[in-house]
Amino acid sequence: MEPSLRVAACSSRLGIDLDALRANYRAIAERVAPARCGAVVKANAYGLGVARVGAALYREGCRDFFVAQLCEVGPLARVVGSDAAIVILNGLDPESEAVCAAVGAIPVLNSLLQVARWRAHARALGRPLPAALQVDSGMSRLGLPPGDAVALAADPVLPRELDLRLLMTHLACADEPGRAANGDQLAAFRAVAAHFPDVPASIANSGGVFLPADFHADLARPGVALFGVDPGPNAQGLCPVVRLDARVLQIRTIEAGTGVGYGLDHIAPAPQRLATIALGYADGWPRCLGGGGAAWHRGARLPIVGRVSMDSLTVDIGALAENDLAEGDFVELLGPSQSLAGVARDAGTIAYEILTRLGARHARIHVENGIADAVLPGENP
Numbered sequence: 001m002e003p004s005l006r007v008a009a010c011s012s013r014l015g016i017d018l019d020a021l022r023a024n025y026r027a028i029a030e031r032v033a034p035a036r037c038g039a040v041v042k043a044n045a046y047g048l049g050v051a052r053v054g055a056a057l058y059r060e061g062c063r064d065f066f067v068a069q070l071c072e073v074g075p076l077a078r079v080v081g082s083d084a085a086i087v088i089l090n091g092l093d094p095e096s097e098a099v100c101a102a103v104g105a106i107p108v109l110n111s112l113l114q115v116a117r118w119r120a121h122a123r124a125l126g127r128p129l130p131a132a133l134q135v136d137s138g139m140s141r142l143g144l145p146p147g148d149a150v151a152l153a154a155d156p157v158l159p160r161e162l163d164l165r166l167l168m169t170h171l172a173c174a175d176e177p178g179r180a181a182n183g184d185q186l187a188a189f190r191a192v193a194a195h196f197p198d199v200p201a202s203i204a205n206s207g208g209v210f211l212p213a214d215f216h217a218d219l220a221r222p223g224v225a226l227f228g229v230d231p232g233p234n235a236q237g238l239c240p241v242v243r244l245d246a247r248v249l250q251i252r253t254i255e256a257g258t259g260v261g262y263g264l265d266h267i268a269p270a271p272q273r274l275a276t277i278a279l280g281y282a283d284g285w286p287r288c289l290g291g292g293g294a295a296w297h298r299g300a301r302l303p304i305v306g307r308v309s310m311d312s313l314t315v316d317i318g319a320l321a322e323n324d325l326a327e328g329d330f331v332e333l334l335g336p337s338q339s340l341a342g343v344a345r346d347a348g349t350i351a352y353e354i355l356t357r358l359g360a361r362h363a364r365i366h367v368e369n370g371i372a373d374a375v376l377p378g379e380n381p
């Protein structure tokens with residue numbers, strides 16, 4: 001079937017601009033050079049599809065990839081070359097050692113227990129296993145206390161069992177350049193890193209990329225900035241990667257006093273022109289945007305009225321001229337008029353959450369090298 005006809009089966013279209021993604025990777029890589037630039041593609045590449053995103057970043061030169069869990073390694077490994085390293089940020093789960101070693105992934109060892117289990121597996125295999133070591137420099141989330149890491153550095157047997165590829169830490173406040181915690185964490189991490197002079201160091205997520213060069217260390221680990229989200233006040237010039245459009249299902253005019261949607265939460269104060277849009281909370285549109293957020297069309301803001309349903313929401317189209325919008329037309333939910341950050345602000349959350357929840361029901365339109373292709377729900381990317 002013709003691509004355009006297949007796409008008609010979906011009432012919403014999620015545009016994923018892989019050229020913009022690659023431009024963002026290039027810009028960040030230039031910014032952190034001579035440090036290397038990796039890419040965090042956990043959670044299915046922040047919801048955008050790890051197969052296409054991983055392949056595009058590999059083509060752009062990325063060789064250091066980060067996922068959160070071992071189950072995320074396979075779909076990424078299939079689309080990148082064997083010279084790419086895949087690091088598992090959440091660590092080494094019990095009973096996963098054999099699978100982790102077999103796929104050649106690099107677990108981040110976050111606790112002494114994980115270190116001991118990975119070393120035991122290395123002894124059983126009779127060869128050193130690749131590993132990253134995380135130091136908790138002050139965030140209290142994951143990683144070894146500095147003292148435990150320093151003690152490991154003094155263990156003469158360690159290099160025979162672990163091939164340490166990376167020493168890393170994570171910043172709690174990288175998106176707030178003015179916070180003293182950033183400098184405190186840098187100092188705490190450097191004190192440990194001095195004991196591992198031959199192991200590459202990594203500190204910066206997207207926010208850290210826009211902190212001073214000290215924070216770039218040997219390898220940066222940006223995630224959200226690759227997808228065009230500004231990670232803090234110093235970030236500028238990133239290209240938007242996603243856009244989301246959804247069809248108008250129906251248009252109606254209601255009399256003053258008429259209720260709209262579940263619970264009839266909205267009562268028209270005056271005659272009102274409404275459009276029902278094919279996008280709901282099952283598509284990742286936050287339900288809390290009922291009565292708060294908006295869609296956009298031809299530069300006009302179309303406020304959401306009433307509750308967001310599972311498969312639809314209703315907007316006031318009074319700002320548009322009569323024939324500006326018809327049944328079947330598309331309105332913009334994310335794009336030039338409305339950013340991820342804007343939607344996040346309206347929903348009282350962060351752009352990461354909006355992005356990672358965008359849902360599986362949209363037709364995904366990828367653009368790479370200027371060429372568009374569509375993937376429908378359930379199809380292989």
Ligand SMILES: *Cc1c(COP(=O)(O)O)cnc(C)c1O
Nearest residue numbers: 040089170205206221222223224
């Ligand atoms: C998610 C994550 C990143 C990437 O964070 P962004 O803010 O999306 O750049 C980097 N490092 C670790 C340890 C993470 O968990």
